[in-house]
Amino acid sequence: MDKLTEYLNAHREDELHPSEIANLLKDLDEKSFDDAVHSIPKDLIADVALELPDRYFGDIVESFTAEEIAESVSELESDDQTDFIQELEEIDEEKAKKVFEALDEEYQADILQLKRYKDEEAGAYMQTEVYTAKLSQNVHDVIRDFARLRREDELENVTYLFVTDEHEKLHYGVGLDHLLIFDFTKTLAENINENPEQYRPIYATDYDDIDDVVQKFQKYDLASMPIVNAKGRLLGRITSDDILDIINEQATDQMYHLAGLNDDAEEDENIFRAGKLRAVWLSINLITAIVASIVIGLFESTLQSVVALAILMPIVASMGGNAGTQSLTVVVRQLALGDIAKHDAFRTIKKEVLLSLGNGLLFALIMGIIASVWFDKGMLGVVIGLSMIINLLSAGFFGSVVPLLLKRMDVDPAIGSTVVLTTVTDVVGFFSFLGLATLILL
């Protein structure tokens, strides 16, 4: 008996966790996976499909009818429903349409609303299910209504009661830990008015940048945040578990961008798309490598007379590339984390230049000695030492200036900065090394 069946049997009585099922499915090889898919409890199909890495999505939805899928989609919260339909549209538009049409009208309206938002807008991440009450309501009644919704499974993971007026405009956010100690016989307004400042909600609007929302969650240690429209009308909420996912995705994006990769394409089942996008990056890199080679070509006759230069020159370029990547990575990451403030640009550049100058001097000495002993030519050591200093210095300078400049121009500093940097360290490395050699050795 496989582990999934074991798990399902053991938890027949209590709540099943879709993520647990997804984990067990992930550990199966392809054949057992296809068998096991059918033992996923019907009401959890959509939930499990969303929990698995993207490449499994197609296998799962193929194994069930549009009606079965629609049933399970109904169990999801609106943000997940929207994600599901959108992911399904990408691989099978017709089935997506069928599933959508099989949903309740109310769900359809929510999905259509959420789909309008762009990836970077807060609205794209909210769920429309919120626990709301009117200021004039009695606390007792509010809690009674809540109990009913809770029993009908309409609300999950509630931590805040959002208090609105008759136009659905958001006025206050009351943590359940506060609601619990309110005077139940009074109205919300009466309770809140004892200390209204305390209940002023920290909110975002639906078109706000999701990055700003993530920063607010971290700044104010929130568990959930209401989303309103431009007029202050309550539209939905974003919860901390969404934020965890977004933070992970942002970090993945950053790492991938630095290496010339595209997050979406890499998660796709179709490796062709990933290959194509990787090739674009490699093409840009090829051009910069050719530029570096042209620089080397300028010194053809120098290379011909001192072949040791050809042997040593990759060392200068490689050390510059590595030192530059160190500076670049620190600056890109600290910019993303908000650790580099506006007036900090100069301090950051100074720090990076100092660090790389220090290491430049150190490795100039080491490599200078190694080169002069290796090729028994003192002046060769001087040449490689000097060019090492020049190259590491420019690595530190450009490794910090490039991302800072891109950031100032509102371009993602993780994209493209690597390629600019290695072009600089290659060109400066080869040019300084071979140029100095031409001046000093010939």
Next chain:
Amino acid sequence: MDKLTEYLNAHREDELHPSEIANLLKDLDEKSFDDAVHSIPKDLIADVALELPDRYFGDIVESFTAEEIAESVSELESDDQTDFIQELEEIDEEKAKKVFEALDEEYQADILQLKRYKDEEAGAYMQTEVYTAKLSQNVHDVIRDFARLRREDELENVTYLFVTDEHEKLHYGVGLDHLLIFDFTKTLAENINENPEQYRPIYATDYDDIDDVVQKFQKYDLASMPIVNAKGRLLGRITSDDILDIINEQATDQMYHLAGLNDDAEEDENIFRAGKLRAVWLSINLITAIVASIVIGLFESTLQSVVALAILMPIVASMGGNAGTQSLTVVVRQLALGDIAKHDAFRTIKKEVLLSLGNGLLFALIMGIIASVWFDKGMLGVVIGLSMIINLLSAGFFGSVVPLLLKRMDVDPAIGSTVVLTTVTDVVGFFSFLGLATLILL
């Protein structure tokens, strides 16, 4: 009037947010910062110091007496108290001792307990303040007690009531959204027994790996999690805002490790430590660069007779390095996110090899044509094309195998894999290119 004073004046009546103050301080230049430090409200000193990047910590604690600091530390929750004392110990052990001694005994005991945990243990991230009640208690009384604690500001951000027995052993976790709809006239036991499975808590023990805790938060979409000892006694809780910080830190660690950087050292005010640790990485890189140079040296006479080889060889190495970094980054990140399961190793390697072989063929063709036209030598194009295929193929292979192997050996795949990979792509690149040239062109 500066922005900080403005903010403080504007919010005299309501709650001040330490992170808002930290943000305003961060935007000041050094001189204004030193002036502004003294306008931090006294009870928020410790909170603001923790919110700022590490390099400001020293400046802040120097500006206040040990007594003032101790006052503000008392306002923190136990996990933050511990962080504060530990950070202070690192820069001023004597002052840390004074602050510690000025704290209430109860706080001191908590700090001593939490300090025993290692960085990777769940216990190091928990706070000891939790909202608990006994099974036999009446819901009404439980809420009355809670109201008292809440008024005394002893509890914040409560989302769960933890239910224990007389030995403090954890039995159930009741979300406040459930507690709210309990029958207040009955005991907790009576309410819970209607559906006990629903209240079985998802917990971790204090010595569990914090990575596992992070994964549980994501898996079960938690807002907070109880931490128990090996005997099941409730020790404290970890909240989702802690998890947000940990996820960010883990991602930073990964990016830094890939670039040969140390997270702690880079955040230090003392740039000497960062420089030293960067130098260690550069030293390792120097050794591998020298190995690559020795490989080039094997073909000295080939280089002497065809100088075009010296001009072109960095292109082969650079393309291999970039393609390898792409594979490496994808595999390292997907391993960290748990997207690569055990049986997935072979699938992953196959995918990376196929992708890099595809791009190898493409760029072999492109570069082959460019080289043969550039140097008017058809066979030179054949040589660079063949070596490009060999090098990109090995880049994809080693870019995926190295992190998978390190992971299997329980070594962090982000550390060290870059250096192994670039050694491979440099050595294979130079050897295949110059070796093929010797065979074909001479």
